[in-house]
Amino acid sequence: MVVVKANSSPTVPTNKNSFPCSNGTTLPLTNSIINLDQGDPVVLGTYWKKMSEECTVVIKGSDLMSYISDTSNVCWFMLPEMSDAIKRLHSVIGNAVTEDKHIVVGNGSTQLFQAALFALSHSHSSQPINVVASAPYYSEYQEEVEVVRSRMYQWGGDAAVYDKNEPYIEVVCSPNNPDGTLQIPVVRSEAEGKLIHDLAYYWPQYTPITHQPDHDVMLFTFSKCTGHAGSRIGWAIVKDIEVARKMTRFVQMSSIGVAKESQTRVAKIIKVICDSYQNYGSVESELFFEYSKSKMRERWEKLRAAIGQSKIFTVAKFPKAYCNFTNESSETYPGFAWLKCEEGIDDAEGYLRKLKILSRGGERFGVGPNYVRLSMLASDKVFNEFLVRLSNAKRDI
Amino acid sequence: MVVVKANSSPTVPTNKNSFPCSNGTTLPLTNSIINLDQGDPVVLGTYWKKMSEECTVVIKGSDLMSYISDTSNVCWFMLPEMSDAIKRLHSVIGNAVTEDKHIVVGNGSTQLFQAALFALSHSHSSQPINVVASAPYYSEYQEEVEVVRSRMYQWGGDAAVYDKNEPYIEVVCSPNNPDGTLQIPVVRSEAEGKLIHDLAYYWPQYTPITHQPDHDVMLFTFSKCTGHAGSRIGWAIVKDIEVARKMTRFVQMSSIGVAKESQTRVAKIIKVICDSYQNYGSVESELFFEYSKSKMRERWEKLRAAIGQSKIFTVAKFPKAYCNFTNESSETYPGFAWLKCEEGIDDAEGYLRKLKILSRGGERFGVGPNYVRLSMLASDKVFNEFLVRLSNAKRDI
Numbered sequence: 001m002v003v004v005k006a007n008s009s010p011t012v013p014t015n016k017n018s019f020p021c022s023n024g025t026t027l028p029l030t031n032s033i034i035n036l037d038q039g040d041p042v043v044l045g046t047y048w049k050k051m052s053e054e055c056t057v058v059i060k061g062s063d064l065m066s067y068i069s070d071t072s073n074v075c076w077f078m079l080p081e082m083s084d085a086i087k088r089l090h091s092v093i094g095n096a097v098t099e100d101k102h103i104v105v106g107n108g109s110t111q112l113f114q115a116a117l118f119a120l121s122h123s124h125s126s127q128p129i130n131v132v133a134s135a136p137y138y139s140e141y142q143e144e145v146e147v148v149r150s151r152m153y154q155w156g157g158d159a160a161v162y163d164k165n166e167p168y169i170e171v172v173c174s175p176n177n178p179d180g181t182l183q184i185p186v187v188r189s190e191a192e193g194k195l196i197h198d199l200a201y202y203w204p205q206y207t208p209i210t211h212q213p214d215h216d217v218m219l220f221t222f223s224k225c226t227g228h229a230g231s232r233i234g235w236a237i238v239k240d241i242e243v244a245r246k247m248t249r250f251v252q253m254s255s256i257g258v259a260k261e262s263q264t265r266v267a268k269i270i271k272v273i274c275d276s277y278q279n280y281g282s283v284e285s286e287l288f289f290e291y292s293k294s295k296m297r298e299r300w301e302k303l304r305a306a307i308g309q310s311k312i313f314t315v316a317k318f319p320k321a322y323c324n325f326t327n328e329s330s331e332t333y334p335g336f337a338w339l340k341c342e343e344g345i346d347d348a349e350g351y352l353r354k355l356k357i358l359s360r361g362g363e364r365f366g367v368g369p370n371y372v373r374l375s376m377l378a379s380d381k382v383f384n385e386f387l388v389r390l391s392n393a394k395r396d397i
Numbered sequence: 398m399v400v401v402k403a404n405s406s407p408t409v410p411t412n413k414n415s416f417p418c419s420n421g422t423t424l425p426l427t428n429s430i431i432n433l434d435q436g437d438p439v440v441l442g443t444y445w446k447k448m449s450e451e452c453t454v455v456i457k458g459s460d461l462m463s464y465i466s467d468t469s470n471v472c473w474f475m476l477p478e479m480s481d482a483i484k485r486l487h488s489v490i491g492n493a494v495t496e497d498k499h500i501v502v503g504n505g506s507t508q509l510f511q512a513a514l515f516a517l518s519h520s521h522s523s524q525p526i527n528v529v530a531s532a533p534y535y536s537e538y539q540e541e542v543e544v545v546r547s548r549m550y551q552w553g554g555d556a557a558v559y560d561k562n563e564p565y566i567e568v569v570c571s572p573n574n575p576d577g578t579l580q581i582p583v584v585r586s587e588a589e590g591k592l593i594h595d596l597a598y599y600w601p602q603y604t605p606i607t608h609q610p611d612h613d614v615m616l617f618t619f620s621k622c623t624g625h626a627g628s629r630i631g632w633a634i635v636k637d638i639e640v641a642r643k644m645t646r647f648v649q650m651s652s653i654g655v656a657k658e659s660q661t662r663v664a665k666i667i668k669v670i671c672d673s674y675q676n677y678g679s680v681e682s683e684l685f686f687e688y689s690k691s692k693m694r695e696r697w698e699k700l701r702a703a704i705g706q707s708k709i710f711t712v713a714k715f716p717k718a719y720c721n722f723t724n725e726s727s728e729t730y731p732g733f734a735w736l737k738c739e740e741g742i743d744d745a746e747g748y749l750r751k752l753k754i755l756s757r758g759g760e761r762f763g764v765g766p767n768y769v770r771l772s773m774l775a776s777d778k779v780f781n782e783f784l785v786r787l788s789n790a791k792r793d794i
Contacts, residue, residue: 040464048459055459059662061452061669062445064627067437067620107504107629107652114651118545140650147650148515151546223464230461230657253537253544254511255504259656260627265456272458 029385036374036386037358039177039335043299043377044227047291055272057265064260074241075248077257078105085270086235089225092274093289093325095202097214101237102244105258106251109200109221109234113171114144114254116217116236119246120169120194121152130156130164133171134186135366136178136338138198139373141171158366162187173198175207178365178373180318180334182207200224205292207332208323217243222266224335226273226288227377231262293326296333299376302387303337310393312351313339313372335377341370344395348372354397355389426782433771433783434755436574436732440696440774441624444688452669454662461657471638472645474654475502482667483632486622489671490686490722492599494611498634499641502655503648506597506618506631510568511541511651513614513633516643517566517591518549527553527561530568531583532763533575533735535595536770538568555763559584570595572604575762575770577715577731579604597621602689604729605720614640619663621732623670623685624774628659690723693730696773699784700734707790709748710736710769732774738767741792745769751794752786 048055069079083103090096106112121129131145135158145155156162159170170193174183177200187193197215201207203225218237223229238244251257273289276282284290307313318332341348347369349361362371378386445452466476480500487493503509518526528542532555542552553559556567567590571580574597584590594612598604600622615634620626635641648654670686673679681687704710715729738745744766746758759768775783 038464042463045459045462048462052457052459056455056457059454059456059658060449061666062442062449065442065445065625066439067435067626069627107656110650111652114545123546144650147647148511148545148550149520149548151548153545228462229464229653230466232652232654232656250544253507253541254651255508255629256626257629259504259629259659261456261658261662262656265658269458 029381031356033356033358034378034382034385034389035358036378036382037360039224039375039377041223041227041229041335041377042379043295043383044292045379047288047295048227050286051272051288055265055269057268059261059264064264067256069257069260069263074102074244075104075251077248077251078103079260079263079267081267082263085267085274086220086237088274089270090237092277093204093209094212095204095209095325096199096218096220096237097212098237101239102241104236104238104244104247104251105263106234106236106247107255107258108223108232109198109219109236110140110144111251111254112219112234112236112247113141113196113198115247115250116196116219116243117145117150117153117169118250119243120196120217121150123152125152127166128152128154130154130162130166130168131171132156132159132162132168132187133173134159134176134183136176136362136371137171137366138173138177139360139364159185159187162189165189165191167192167194169194169196171196171198173200175201175332175334177201178336178360179316179338180207180332180336181316182332201335204289204323204325205296205333206335208321208330209325210321210323216240226269228266228269231266233258233262233266289325293330293333296335296376297330299383300331300333303376303390306387306390307339309391312342312345312393312395313348313390314342315339333376335375337374337376339372339374341372342395346370351397355393357386357389426778428753429782430753430755431775431779431782431786432755433775433779434757436621436772436774438620438624438626438732438774439776440692440780441689442776444685444692445624447683448669452662452666454665456658456661461661464653466654466657466660471499471641472501472648474645474648475500476657476660476664478664479630479660482664482671483617483634485671486667487634489674490601490606491609492601492606492722493596493615493617493634494609495634498636499638501633501635501641501644501648502660503631503633503644504652504655505620505629506595506616506633507537507541508648508651509616509631509633509644510538510593510595512644512647513593513616513640514542514547514550514566515647516640517593517614518547520549522549524563525549525551527551527559527563527565528568529553529556529559529565529584530570531556531573531580533573533759533768534568534763535570535574536757536761556582556584559586562586562588564589564591566591566593568593568595570597572598572729572731574598574731575733575757576713576735577604577729577733578713579729598732601686601720601722602693602730603732605718605727606722607718607720613637623666625663625666628663630655630659630663686722690727690730693732693773694727696780697728697730700773700787703784703787704736706788709739709742709790709792710745710787711739712736730773732772734771734773736769736771738769739792743767748794752790754783754786 087098142155197218216239221234322329352359360373484495539552594615613636618631749756757770
């Protein structure tokens with residue numbers, strides 16, 4: 001099943017709502033469709049190939065059989081080593097306060113986002129609470145809010161223009177998907193507001209770690225931390241035990257917990273990363289966040305060069321900031337490129353489709369079709385082919 | 398966190414909505430609370446310990462990283478070996494037709510039940526569709542239907558008394574949780590009805606395999622097949638590709654797929670089981686379904702003896718039937734015991750709580766409090782202590 005947007009070439013099977021798109025990895029890409037629509041983070045596969053043995057887990061037939069992991073924890077299906085690894089990782093990176101907080105593990109942060117909506121809404125309220133995010137906002141928030149048409153919460157649109165005097169939940173995504181900017185809450189309303197901080201990209205390879213967030217509900221995902229998207233592991237760091245309890249309850253009702261095989265593997269990979277930072281004698285360029293940051297920097301430099309050559313798109317310049325983790329001043333290197341078309345091209349996604357590049361147009365993010373989002377996390381082969389097509393792009397194609 | 402129902406002893410922390418309950422496994426149980434409320438299937442741990450090496454999986458650091466598994470499949474996040482293993486297992490057992498069907502993998506059948514509700518409902522209907530099941534019905538159906546108060550579907554109660562002339566979804570659980578009976582659809586309505594067949598317990602250790610079901614939507618879970626509940630793997634076998642596509646879409650929106658570590662491990666365990674049945678020279682008593690069936694038979698014989706001794710409860714006798722898989726005639730040995738109190742005891746759950754046995758009362762299943770459900774899948778130690786307490790039970794305690 002090759003998937004493109006509904007209004008694309010009729011020779012390609014279409015399904016507007018689907019996720020994947022196949023890229024033949026053994027064939028030359030010169031004339032193929034390349035998919036930068038989703039953020040499948042395969043860029044770091046090369047690194048993990050080198051570390052494959054060190055990160056290996058062995059799971060025996062009788063391991064990990066019970067539903068239950070730790071009945072002393074609010075999140076009773078979370079393995080203790082998973083919880084310990086998450087706390088240790090944040091302590092090494094300094095990108096979230098975990099002291100006196102509750103960790104809730106989920107099947108990706110996607111599930112935890114919905115768990116947080118459930119926990120922060122009122123079960124018996126006659127009026128759904130409005131869920132808002134500042135545009136451009138992550139394209140899936142709206143669909144995840146609306147999927148089963150809940151009476152507890154509803155999509156409220158762009159946080160920047162929210163002017164209802166009704167309770168709301170504001171989702172603050174920082175660095176923001178799609179545009180990489182650092183975000184703070186923007187709603188100006190006298191009504192009761194609750195916050196969900198989506199920090200999926202608050203890792204040193206994407207942005208300088210300038211402070212240690214200490215918010216009520218913070219969401220992270222392993223997919224964007226190390227690139228292990230297939231493991232479906234996310235976690236929430238939650239201040240209020242009742243919110244943590246309700247989120248746990250949601251994950252229980254939704255999937256009776258989270259695969260222990262993934263938990264045990266993710267805990268192992270985090271251990272290897274943390275050990276490498278804490279053991280004297282590690283080679284700096286071989287450290288995970290050093291490697292991945294240098295990879296992201298290199299990609300962004302190449303992207304800016306390609307954009308400069310074709311002059312079809314522009315992309316924001318990010319301010320430099322001092323990173324407390326890497327001890328250097330650097331730019332932001334987002335996981336997505338958020339491009340704006342030059343005057344005269346109204347449909348950025350349609351323009352790229354003519355170059356056989358699948359992307360996600362601005363309207364999915366609550367802004368105009370002159371914007372487009374492209375993944376910066378594809379394989380080298382796909383990314384390099386993208387650069388070739390972008391460099392050679394002409395206004396009229 | 399030790400969890401009992403809200404009206405239990407105040408010395409035990411309470412949380413009505415929680416799942417787990419700890420049983421110290423190293424301490425003698427004589428005076429402990431024992432938890433037979435949930436169906437954590439740890440009974441088969443002994444078997445898997447023997448098979449531990451054969452079923453071992455090794456997952457390297459760079460394995461299974463992408464979101465995507467197989468873009469040629471409707472269920473694009475399902476590993477091909479997972480799909481193959483599921484089809485092979487059903488072919489070996491003969492407990493479901495998979496030819497010309499679509500498999501959708503999920504985070505347990507819990508997630509797939511909700512995916513099926515989503516797929517069989519109308520997204521834009523002004524009236525939610527009624528979801529019904531024949532009482533006594535699985536206690537979680539109602540909560541899963543109602544968890545986020547969807548406008549697409551709503552709980553409609555006991556299927557046997559459904560008399561609305563409105564579209565409905567009937568959930569047919571067979572063998573039924575809690576009472577082990579074989580079920581068929583019971584709604585008599587002229588309105589449009591759709592069916593979900595929950596076949597979680599349609600495996601040879603629980604019931605004779607008398608026929609090969611060929612329904613529109615059939616749900617299975619690995620938790621109850623082999624006892625690997627911690628893996629959170631369930632699957633749906635779906636006739637209509639559009640329903641399969643919508644279910645896949647739901648799992649995508651809910652968790653962007655299913656942990657690949659679990660998929661790869663479950664595929665391996667299924668392979669070992671199927672190989673053992675298909676390879677000449679296997680020792681029959683060491684075959685998985687032979688072992689587990691004999692274990693369930695033994696437990697049911699002991700249970701009936703204990704019940705006969707105390708005369709506080711009664712339990713149904715199941716008819717014998719010929720099993721096409723084991724080639725013998727046998728009874729049903731359900732994963733839960735569904736007990737009815739003798740006259741004079743109104744609150745079966747409360748009665749058992751005095752014996753420090755946690756169970757789930759009939760009202761959660763849509764019937765009276767004189768019924769109670771107890772897990773038959775606990776560890777030997779817990780199960781044997783349960784038998785001691787049940788055998789010695791007196792009417793007045």
